[in-house]
Amino acid sequence: MTLGGANPYTxxxxxxxxxxxxxxxxxxxxSEDERKVFSRWIDAWWVAMTMGVHSGxxxxxxxxxxxxIDGRIFDSDPWxxxxxxxxxxxxxxxDALERPGxxxxxxxxxxxxxxxxxxxxxxxxxxxxxxxxxxxxxIGEDAEGxxxxxx
Amino acid sequence: MRLIRAHxxxxxLLEDVQLEFSTKRDRxxxxxxxxxxxxxxxxxYAFQWAFYGMAGxxxxxxxxxxxxxxxSANVPTPVSVTIEFEYDDEYGTTARYRxxxxxxxxPTKDDEVDRETERVRLLKITSxxxxxxxAPESWINNWLPQxxxxxxxxxxxxxxTFISAEIxxxxxxxxxxxAVRNLLGIERFRVAETDLQAVFxxxxxxxAKSGGVDTADLETSLAATDARIDxxxxxxxxxxxxxxxxxxxxxxxxxxxxxxxxxxxxxxxxDRIDRVTRGRDRLEDExxxxxxxxxxxxxxxEYSWMLVGEQLRTGLEHLDDLADRRIIPGASVEVLVDRLGxxxxxxxxxxxxxxxxRAHVEQLLAQQRSVSDHHQRLTGLSYVxxxxxxxxxxxxxxxxxxxxxxxxxxxxxxxxxxxxxxxxVELADLERKRSQIDAxxxxxxxxxxxxxxxxxxxxxxxxxxxxxxxxEAESGRSEQDQALKQAQDEAKVSLALATRRDVAEDLAxxxxxxxxVLERDYVGRxxxxxxxxxxxxxxxxxxxxxxxxxxxxxAGVHFDADFNIVIDTAEGRRLDPDFELNGAxxxxxxxxxxxxxxxxxxxxxxxxxxxxxGMVSGGVKHRMVDAITMPPADDGPDFQVILFLTRAELRDxxxxxxxxxxSTMTLSCSEHYPTxxxxxxxxxxxxxxxxxxxxxxxxxxxxxxxxxRHGVRFRETGVGAP
Numbered sequence: 001m002t003l004g005g006a007n008p009y010t011x012x013x014x015x016x017x018x019x020x021x022x023x024x025x026x027x028x029x030x031s032e033d034e035r036k037v038f039s040r041w042i043d044a045w046w047v048a049m050t051m052g053v054h055s056g057x058x059x060x061x062x063x064x065x066x067x068x069i070d071g072r073i074f075d076s077d078p079w080x081x082x083x084x085x086x087x088x089x090x091x092x093x094x095d096a097l098e099r100p101g102x103x104x105x106x107x108x109x110x111x112x113x114x115x116x117x118x119x120x121x122x123x124x125x126x127x128x129x130x131x132x133x134x135x136x137x138x139i140g141e142d143a144e145g146x147x148x149x150x151x
Numbered sequence: 152m153r154l155i156r157a158h159x160x161x162x163x164l165l166e167d168v169q170l171e172f173s174t175k176r177d178r179x180x181x182x183x184x185x186x187x188x189x190x191x192x193x194x195x196y197a198f199q200w201a202f203y204g205m206a207g208x209x210x211x212x213x214x215x216x217x218x219x220x221x222x223s224a225n226v227p228t229p230v231s232v233t234i235e236f237e238y239d240d241e242y243g244t245t246a247r248y249r250x251x252x253x254x255x256x257x258p259t260k261d262d263e264v265d266r267e268t269e270r271v272r273l274l275k276i277t278s279x280x281x282x283x284x285x286a287p288e289s290w291i292n293n294w295l296p297q298x299x300x301x302x303x304x305x306x307x308x309x310x311x312t313f314i315s316a317e318i319x320x321x322x323x324x325x326x327x328x329x330a331v332r333n334l335l336g337i338e339r340f341r342v343a344e345t346d347l348q349a350v351f352x353x354x355x356x357x358x359a360k361s362g363g364v365d366t367a368d369l370e371t372s373l374a375a376t377d378a379r380i381d382x383x384x385x386x387x388x389x390x391x392x393x394x395x396x397x398x399x400x401x402x403x404x405x406x407x408x409x410x411x412x413x414x415x416x417x418x419x420x421x422d423r424i425d426r427v428t429r430g431r432d433r434l435e436d437e438x439x440x441x442x443x444x445x446x447x448x449x450x451x452x453e454y455s456w457m458l459v460g461e462q463l464r465t466g467l468e469h470l471d472d473l474a475d476r477r478i479i480p481g482a483s484v485e486v487l488v489d490r491l492g493x494x495x496x497x498x499x500x501x502x503x504x505x506x507x508x509r510a511h512v513e514q515l516l517a518q519q520r521s522v523s524d525h526h527q528r529l530t531g532l533s534y535v536x537x538x539x540x541x542x543x544x545x546x547x548x549x550x551x552x553x554x555x556x557x558x559x560x561x562x563x564x565x566x567x568x569x570x571x572x573x574x575x576v577e578l579a580d581l582e583r584k585r586s587q588i589d590a591x592x593x594x595x596x597x598x599x600x601x602x603x604x605x606x607x608x609x610x611x612x613x614x615x616x617x618x619x620x621x622x623e624a625e626s627g628r629s630e631q632d633q634a635l636k637q638a639q640d641e642a643k644v645s646l647a648l649a650t651r652r653d654v655a656e657d658l659a660x661x662x663x664x665x666x667x668v669l670e671r672d673y674v675g676r677x678x679x680x681x682x683x684x685x686x687x688x689x690x691x692x693x694x695x696x697x698x699x700x701x702x703x704x705x706a707g708v709h710f711d712a713d714f715n716i717v718i719d720t721a722e723g724r725r726l727d728p729d730f731e732l733n734g735a736x737x738x739x740x741x742x743x744x745x746x747x748x749x750x751x752x753x754x755x756x757x758x759x760x761x762x763x764x765g766m767v768s769g770g771v772k773h774r775m776v777d778a779i780t781m782p783p784a785d786d787g788p789d790f791q792v793i794l795f796l797t798r799a800e801l802r803d804x805x806x807x808x809x810x811x812x813x814s815t816m817t818l819s820c821s822e823h824y825p826t827x828x829x830x831x832x833x834x835x836x837x838x839x840x841x842x843x844x845x846x847x848x849x850x851x852x853x854x855x856x857x858x859x860r861h862g863v864r865f866r867e868t869g870v871g872a873p
Contacts, residue, residue: 008528035443043450050458079452082535086466087459089532094473097528130564133445137557140457 007081008100009071014045015108018064020115027122037122037129041068045111046080047132048118052110053087054139059113071104152294153791154757155247158233162200163193164219164820164839172757172791173813174237180780180811181793184801184846185818186827186855190839191795192306194818195761199304201232201252203297204269204288216264218256221836227257235276238294239755247276248284250291295756296333302745306761327714330748331677337669344662351655352377358652359635362642369635376628383621390614397607401600408596417590424581431574434567441564448556456543457553467540470533479530487516673751678710680747681740688739688774708740716740734766742779749790759793764800776804780811798861801846805862808846815845817853829854842868 016024028044029036038044045068052058074081087110088096088103096103121135122128154172159165168190173181185191199207200217218228231253239245254269273287284290295303332338352374359370448454456463473479486497491512494502502509546552639649685708704721711717718726718740726732732740745758758779764772780792795818801808808815820839821832830851832838842852849858850868858865 035439035446037446037449039446039450046455047449050455053459053462077450077452079455079539082532082539083452083455083459083463085532086463086470086536088466089469090462090465094469094478094525094529097532098525127442129442129445129449130561132449133557133561136449136454136458137554137561140554140557 007071007075007078008097009074009081009084009104012071012101012104013067014042014069014071014073014104015061015065015067016041016045016048016115017062017112018066020048020112020119021066021068023119023123024115027128037132040073042073042077044118045069048114049107049111051114051117052112053114055113055117057113058106058109060109061112071100152756153237153789154793155235155237157198157201157235158231159194159197160232161218161222161228161230162197162232163217164190164837165193165197166219166838166840168194168818168839168841170816170841171814172793174791175813176789177782178811178813179782179790179792180808180813181791182801182808182812182815182846183793183795183818183841184798184815184844184853185795186797186823188823189818189820191761191818193839194795195304195306195759197232198234198759199300201234201250202291202295203300204252204271207297207300216256216258217254217266218258218264219837220258220262222256222258224258224260227255229253229255249274249276249281250287298329298333302330302748302758303756304759305741305745305763327710327716327744331674331714332670337666337673340662340666340669344659344666347655347659347662351652351659354648354652354655355635358639358645358648361645361648362639366635366638366642369631369638373628373631373635376624376631380621380624380628383617383624387614387617387621390610390617394607394610394614397603397610401603401607404596404600404603408593408600411588411593411596414584414587417585417588417593420581420585420588424578424585427574427578427581431571431578434571434574438564438567438571441560441567445557445560445564448553448560451553452539453543453546453551453553453556460543463536463540467536470529470536473529474533479526479533487512487519491516674710674714676751677744677747678708680750681710681716681743682708684743684746684778685740688743688778689736689771705736708743716744735768735771738763738765738767739771739775742775746779750787753788755789757791757793759795761795762797762800763794764796764804769803772800773804773807776807780807782811796846798846798855798858798863802861805846812845817842817844817849819853823855827855829856844868 024044027037028041029039032039038047074084084103084107085097088106091106092102096106118132121132125131153174155174156172157170159168159170161167170181170183173179183191183194185194196208196212199209205213217230222228231251234250235247236250237245237247250271250273252269252271255267256264258264271287273284273290274281275284332341356370356374359366359373470479490496491502491509494504494509496502496508496512500508502512543552686705689705705726706719706721706723708716708718718732720726742760742763749756749758763779764775767775783790818839818841819828820837821828821834822837824831832840832852840852842850844850844853844866847863848866849855849863850866854865855863
């Protein structure tokens with residue numbers, strides 16, 4: 001959470017590529033009663049974004065993109081703003097935070113690169129949540145030590 | 152009776168089949184070679200129907216149509232079987248007859264048939280022409296009693312009828328006794344004995360009447376007691392039959408129920424299925440909950456730290472660098488404004504207007520104002536990020552970071568899944584068991600058994616009561632008889648009448664004794680001949696035979712007093728023919744019985760057997776065919792044996808067929824092309840046809856694949872397949 005408590009991304013929309021949107025629809029709950037892998041689009045977007053960051057790959061959004069949510073969503077999980085901005089700092093230095101639109105663009109490009117991998121873990125699985133969890137755990141084991149005690 | 156020829160029309164697939172039988176004394180065998188599904192059973196049924204009508208067919212065939220199921224709907228189809236035969240009457244005169252049974256069947260659209268009334272004609276063929284005999288069925292039944300249908304016409308599967316306990320012990324005994332009595336003429340003698348007893352009773356009544364009122368009354372009482380005894384005996388016999396039938400039925404149902412219950416108790420299985428299903432549903436819920444926990448966890452900050460922690464740390468390091476360079480936290484705009492307001496710097500220098508130092512602080516304030524928002528943001532981020540990093544470190548130390556929690560969640564899931572799999576396997580197993588149990592049948596059997604138990608108990612009581620009544624009546628009869636004799640002596644019954652009465656009594660008693668002797672003598676002869684034949688076929692004291700038949704050698708076979716067929720072993724054991732004889736031995740035993748019965752009776756009747764050599768092979772098969780086709784001795788009666796044999800059955804007995812068969816034909820079915828028959832028949836409906844091929848040859852009609860394997864050679868007859 002930022003010191004002033006304000007969410008600088010409120011006025012920015014989050015987009016994903018149209019074909020990713022289409023493929024991901026069956027894994028995102030449309031109502032509270034549904035029990036899909038992701039209860040909200042932002043959760044799927046976040047996982048894809050972290051996968052893109054982890055792999056170090058960014059990919060610009062294509063022209064055919066769909067808005068999934070606006071930036072007010074970050075108010076529900078303020079830690080995401082912190083993580084977004086730390087990632088932006090790590091990527092572009094302290095000036096990165098001066099333009100919130102660039103932060104969202106950066107994250108969207110990482111997400112765009114991460115979606116194919118995410119979809120690859122979900123599509124065709126009997127129990128996609130389990131499969132995704134196992135894959136992430138394996139990635140985590142490979143990256144053990146990435147979270148330094150210096151934190 | 153000797154069969155000469157037969158003509159079957161439209162009986163099942165036998166559209167137009169003509170057969171010639173061997174009537175040569177030295178070649179008593181007729182072979183009809185036919186593979187399974189060629190029409191052998193239909194042919195056997197055709198003969199049974201011809202002689203006895205629908206009642207002569209096995210129960211299973213009585214409800215079936217006679218015509219082919221391929222026959223056109225609504226087109227009347229005439230079915231007929233014509234049999235020409237010879238019969239030697241009791242005076243040694245031989246006459247020739249033609250039996251024709253016919254009926255018209257019209258198939259309806261529902262695969263049913265409208266059957267018109269059967270017609271049967273028996274024609275005596277003489278040099279003057281043909282003469283219709285009245286009451287043809289009575290003649291036939293006299294020459295070839297229907298009760299002996301199973302002796303004359305037998306198929307391989309029911310060839311064991313006479314020895315199988317499956318039909319019930321009493322029924323089996325009655326069947327054997329019936330066969331013996333009917334074929335040996337004893338039945339007629341038994342009727343004569345009954346008549347003599349009736350004559351004696353009439354004379355006794357007459358004598359009693361002539362002796363006056365007292366003796367007449369005594370005779371009336373005695374006659375009433377006799378009638379009562381007859382009634383009680385008949386009741387007792389009926390009750391015992393009923394008792395035996397019910398016991399047999401109970402055993403059958405018990406066996407079926409036992410086998411169903413061997414799988415498990417249906418109610419218990421249902422309870423277990425309910426329990427396992429509930430457990431499985433609970434596990435499914437737990438499984439869903441575990442998946443949901445994973446989904447929640449995938450949205451967590453811990454997950455983000457796990458996957459991009461390295462990059463987040465880089466961001467933090469950047470903030471550290473800014474702090475090291477004192478860019479953050481930034482100087483406070485408010486402090487500078489305050490200091491300018493009091494004209495004194497925090498270092499103590501004057502900030503009075505116009506001073507150089509004030510100009511510197513005012514410049515600093517302007518700069519600070521321009522970067523303030525950005526630095527404030529970085530400062531705020533630094534504060535929150537450090538806090539978040541500290542929390543993540545605490546989680547790692549507390550074992551609550553992504554790696555640990557995800558491992559726990561996966562472990563939980565795996566444990567639940569394992570339990571679910573166990574439950575699934577258990578459920579599938581239980582459902583498989585349940586599917587094997589016909590619950591309705593189990594409940595039905597339980598109800599039937601309870602019912603039959605109650606009826607058996609009641610019948611047992613009724614039998615006991617009837618036995619007591621009979622004993623009482625017999626004892627009373629003896630006293631009444633004594634009293635009557637005494638009264639008649641005292642009343643001086645006329646000598647002539649008394650003599651006639653006594654003679655009748657002596658004759659009746661003689662007839663009873665003779666009947667017993669005859670039965671014992673005939674049965675003894677049949678028993679001895681059956682034993683000899685059986686031992687000839689299977690009982691040779693050769694170790695190789697032991698291998699053919701099992702572990703024990705047979706010592707002998709005979710009838711006991713109750714008409715049971717008893718098999719003794721060399722080790723002194725008695726074998727149960729149902730469970731301790733192999734298929735070959737059972738067939739050998741039944742054929743030995745039929746042959747012995749026919750030989751001892753001297754009856755000339757055909758023995759038509761469908762697939763008699765199934766389950767029989769090697770030396771036993773050869774010995775069996777040798778025994779049943781052996782031409783009669785010089786003084787022995789003629790006989791005919793008509794065997795329906797497959798190529799496999801004919802194997803290894805070809806030499807005997809060469810020597811003993813006076814007629815050999817082959818029956819084939821169009822449906823066997825192209826799987827087995829080599830040449831197509833070009834018919835558009837299924838049909839069975841006969842050709843003159845013997846056991847060593849085939850033609851375009853009957854040539855089959857693998858004929859070479861059976862040593863069958865193709866011959867061009869000039870007659871192609873139709």
